[in-house]
Amino acid sequence: MPEVMTRKIVTSVEEIFHEGGPRANTPLKRGSVMAVIQNPYAGSYIQDIQPFMEDLKPLGVAMAQKLLAALGVEAAQIEGYGKGSIVGTGGELEHGALWHAPGGYAMRDVLGGSKAIVPSTKKVGAAGVRLDVPVTHVDASYVRSHFDSIEVGLNDSPRADEMAVILVMTTGARIHNRAGGLDAKEIEGKDGLR
Known part of the structure; x- marks a missing residue:
């Protein structure tokens, strides 16, 4: 299995006090x-790419721990x-899909076994491309107040032979949420949906 070669890690935290309201x-x-x-698969078609998911697991856990600490x-x-990946132009979209399991299970593990599926997105793009990573509630995907996205990207990444793997977390609902739907206080937490 290929070793995970990391060029850089970037962590960002924002604190939102209001969106024009109180x-x-x-x-x-x-x-x-x-x-x-x-x-490791950039530049050629490789049939069996799944082994790289195992290699990504420790990176996923380390990233989830780093983000929680930040x-x-x-x-x-x-x-x-939520989670996402950006594959450089020398790769293919399927390479970004290798992040689904390592990224999602890492966050669930670090957060103590969250129930909801970790929403995800991926794309192929040149250096500087931005990605809107979807966010949902950790225990119930139908909690509308927590539907959100976090835009990420770097001016020099990913290069053609790279990919960027991403995790995002939030501490609550959108500021001033008032779009209705299932409230976080009403979560049953049995099926990851409600």
Whole structure:
């Protein structure tokens, strides 16, 4: 199996106090962590790419731990999450799909077994491309107040032979959410949906 070669890791945290309405007493924290890694499959078609998922697992756990630490909260305070990948132009979309399991299971593990599927997106793009990573509630995907996205990207990444793997987390609902739907207080938490 190829070794994961990391060129850089970037972590970002934002604190949102308001979106034009009343100022929140506690700001919403939204964070992302992106690792820019060499794509071992760039430049050629390889049939069996699944072994690389195993190699990505330790990176996923390390990234989830790093992001949780950057947000400065306990795992129980994380209410939203998501994941994504950007594949450089020498690769293919399927290479980005290799992040689904390592990224999702890493966050579930670090956060203590969240129930909801970790939403995901991926794309192929040149250096500087941006990606909107979807966010949903960690225990119930239908909690509308937590539907969100976090835009990520770097001016020099990914290069053609790289891919960027991304995790995002939030500490709560959108500031001033008032679009209705299932409330976080009403979660049953049995099926990951409600």
